[in-house]
Amino acid sequence: MHDSRKGLRTRAAVLGSGVALACRVGLGGITIGGLAEEAGLSKSGMYAHFGSKLALQLAVLDAAAEEFEAFVVLPALQAPRGEARVRTLVDRWLECGRTRQPGGSLFVK
Template sequence: MSPATASAPASRRAASKGAATRDAILARAYLLACVQGLDGLTIGGLAEQVGMSKSGVFAHFGSREDLQLATLDTAGERFIQHVLVPALKAPRGLQRLRAIVANWFDWVRHSDDGGCLFLAAASEFDDRPGPVRDRLLRHEADWRDQLARAAQLAIDNGELAADTEPAQLAFELYGLALALHHDAGLTGYAAAAERSQRAFERLIRSYSPTA
């Protein structure tokens, strides 16, 4: 066996360990950012939280901005896994759109973290040009595209009126989710979710082919 061949498994183990460490750091960073916002993330503060040296965390994220970007991407992955992926099991059309919205409304509970990172980031970076704001906008645009695509499938099935504008419906659904986030944090989830569901049903009826 050549030295190169012998070292290959060790290299793979090291890479796997490094990836696992990075994932663990990001998991903690995500939880901290949900409570403190992306601005609350620092290399030093995170190192203390995960029991590592600053240089150890810095080895995985070359700057505070890199850490913020990676944390935002982690939030996006978690959101998609919670909201979109399960909904894809539903038949294409209105059933899938309903499943997406139901999962989205459930996401607002945030029983295991401190809130929606995207809402916090939107407030923090809406007027601060730069890579973090650009990444946030990309995530937001991608999600609205997913909503519009789901709406288009319902239009194609004849379940929504033919003149429905998918992007407009996506905008209105986003508005419902924002209202739910707002009220859930101030007045409690249950009442806010019930009102949001009623608003969603009224919205869908307004786009019915027979409306």
């Protein structure tokens, strides 16, 4: 059980690094080797976690979407309906693009 928790933590850390890298170089710029170097892992370790470049890119996109949902969408849904909700959505979206990652957000440039 300990090994699987460690593996999940490693995967989460790699995906965090992947989101940050994708914000700087674009999703298409994410490679197994590039992210392995960024995250301090071997290429074989990256393949063990993701299996392919495409699977890695999709996992990074999913992680970015989860971050975006948590930072932008969910707070907006907590605001009262109508103008307040739209304002919260726009404000959080713009803040996400300015402050969340160097290079902005995958969804806000």
